Amino acid sequence: MLITNIGQLVTPQGIRPLRGHAMRKLTVIQSAYIQIEQGKIVRIGPMKEAPHAKNVFDAQGGVAIPGLVDPHTHAVFYGTREGEFLARCQGEKYGKGILTSVERVREASEDQIYEFSKKFLLEMMRLGTTTIEIKSGYGLDTESELKLLRVIQRLREALTPATPPLSRSDGRGVGGEGLEIVPTFCGAHAVPAGVEKSRYIREIIEEMLPRVQREALAEFGDVFCEQGFFSIDESREMLRACRVAGLGLKIHADELSPLGGAELAGELQALSADHLLHISDRGIAAMKEAGVVAVLLPGTAFSLNAAYAPARKMIEAGLAVALGTDFNPGTCLIYSMFFMMALAVLKMKMTVEEALTAATLNAAAAVRRAEKLGSLEPGKRADLVILDLENYKQIPYFIGHEGRFVRAVICAGRVGAN
Numbered sequence: 001m002l003i004t005n006i007g008q009l010v011t012p013q014g015i016r017p018l019r020g021h022a023m024r025k026l027t028v029i030q031s032a033y034i035q036i037e038q039g040k041i042v043r044i045g046p047m048k049e050a051p052h053a054k055n056v057f058d059a060q061g062g063v064a065i066p067g068l069v070d071p072h073t074h075a076v077f078y079g080t081r082e083g084e085f086l087a088r089c090q091g092e093k094y095g096k097g098i099l100t101s102v103e104r105v106r107e108a109s110e111d112q113i114y115e116f117s118k119k120f121l122l123e124m125m126r127l128g129t130t131t132i133e134i135k136s137g138y139g140l141d142t143e144s145e146l147k148l149l150r151v152i153q154r155l156r157e158a159l160t161p162a163t164p165p166l167s168r169s170d171g172r173g174v175g176g177e178g179l180e181i182v183p184t185f186c187g188a189h190a191v192p193a194g195v196e197k198s199r200y201i202r203e204i205i206e207e208m209l210p211r212v213q214r215e216a217l218a219e220f221g222d223v224f225c226e227q228g229f230f231s232i233d234e235s236r237e238m239l240r241a242c243r244v245a246g247l248g249l250k251i252h253a254d255e256l257s258p259l260g261g262a263e264l265a266g267e268l269q270a271l272s273a274d275h276l277l278h279i280s281d282r283g284i285a286a287m288k289e290a291g292v293v294a295v296l297l298p299g300t301a302f303s304l305n306a307a308y309a310p311a312r313k314m315i316e317a318g319l320a321v322a323l324g325t326d327f328n329p330g331t332c333l334i335y336s337m338f339f340m341m342a343l344a345v346l347k348m349k350m351t352v353e354e355a356l357t358a359a360t361l362n363a364a365a366a367v368r369r370a371e372k373l374g375s376l377e378p379g380k381r382a383d384l385v386i387l388d389l390e391n392y393k394q395i396p397y398f399i400g401h402e403g404r405f406v407r408a409v410i411c412a413g414r415v416g417a418n
């Protein structure tokens with residue numbers, strides 16, 4: 001398969017996250033082709049040297065970028081919370097926040113949650129996202145957390161391209177095509193109503209994690225480390241237990257106050273620390289030392305009218321910064337990675353080049369996939385987006401236009417034209 005007549009091919013390069021100013025280094029090829037075999041890129045070159053092929057997709061002069069990677073979502077939930085949203089916009093408090101979604105998830109069947117969530121994922125894919133991380137965390141008891149993780153598993157089977165599944169005990173392969181879904185166990189999202197926190201932490205460590213491990217339902221473990229949720233010591237204990245259960249580590253850190261989640265991420269050598277609106281200088285140093293990816297979620301700051309994470313400071317300090325949507329029913333309903341790139345440029349003063357790296361290669365690194373996707377290079381999976389734009393600098397300029405300018409989304413070499 002050959003993609004021809006790419007007007008401008010734009011990509012970061014490498015199999016590791018780019019740190020600091022290296023995030024600005026994009027490879028730009030005017031008038032290019034991409035040759036794909038068995039779902040992988042085998043060759044990229046100037047259009048005048050393109051080989052002959054039977055199966056051709058004509059990009060008609062559009063811009064080609066790597067498929068976008070969303071490394072932080074809570075995309076599997078049930079029911080909506082518009083009352084809470086509108087009250088918050090009026091400066092009023094309303095509802096029970098996360099616990100409202102917990103009630104809805106506990107009442108809903110696996111099938112209901114599956115159908116409710118799937119429509120969002122299909123739309124995210126149409127908007128150029130080809131890999132998405134999804135967390136549990138609206139169950140908050142063993143059965144409900146496992147129910148959410150099983151829904152994520154079913155979505156993986158329905159939507160993931162034919163890549164090797166997590167080690168499934170029944171040996172069943174995954175079919176379908178399109179989106180790659182990365183499952184994260186986030187039982188420590190909040191403390192459920194009517195349960196003592198210490199008892200809930202024991203339930204996570206002694207009941208949930210062994211089952212998550214036995215049923216191979218997650219690749220990462222995540223903890224909401226914030227004042228009023230889980231302290232540094234509690235987060236450390238749960239994250240260590242996640243590691244023992246074979247999970248990679250992620251952490252919701254320093255979103256509401258400078259509690260020290262970034263420092264903890266460094267200490268535990270977590271793969272990523274996310275949010276970081278109130279990260280301290282010591283937190284930045286600890287993350288840099290340990291090579292932790294900073295996942296910034298500007299859609300949440302936008303939706304809450306909060307201050308944005310200090311992206312410039314983190315990049316100048318040499319951190320690898322990634323972008324995610326944080327798509328969830330309470331604090332951010334935006335699921336477009338193009339909108340995140342625009343916010344990064346408009347609100348966090350990132351350059352367009354940094355934003356593109358943050359939404360592709362660095363986001364892939366935040367879900368441990370930088371070796372196989374996140375850039376357009378031979379050997380990587382052929383995940384790419386063709387944009388009806390003149391050049392990549394128009395991406396943040398045409399803020400909110402992605403429904404128009406995403407011309408085609410190609411997942412593992414399969415074209416889903418818009």
Ligand SMILES: [Zn+2]
Pocket residue numbers: 072073074252326
């Ligand atoms: Zn989150």
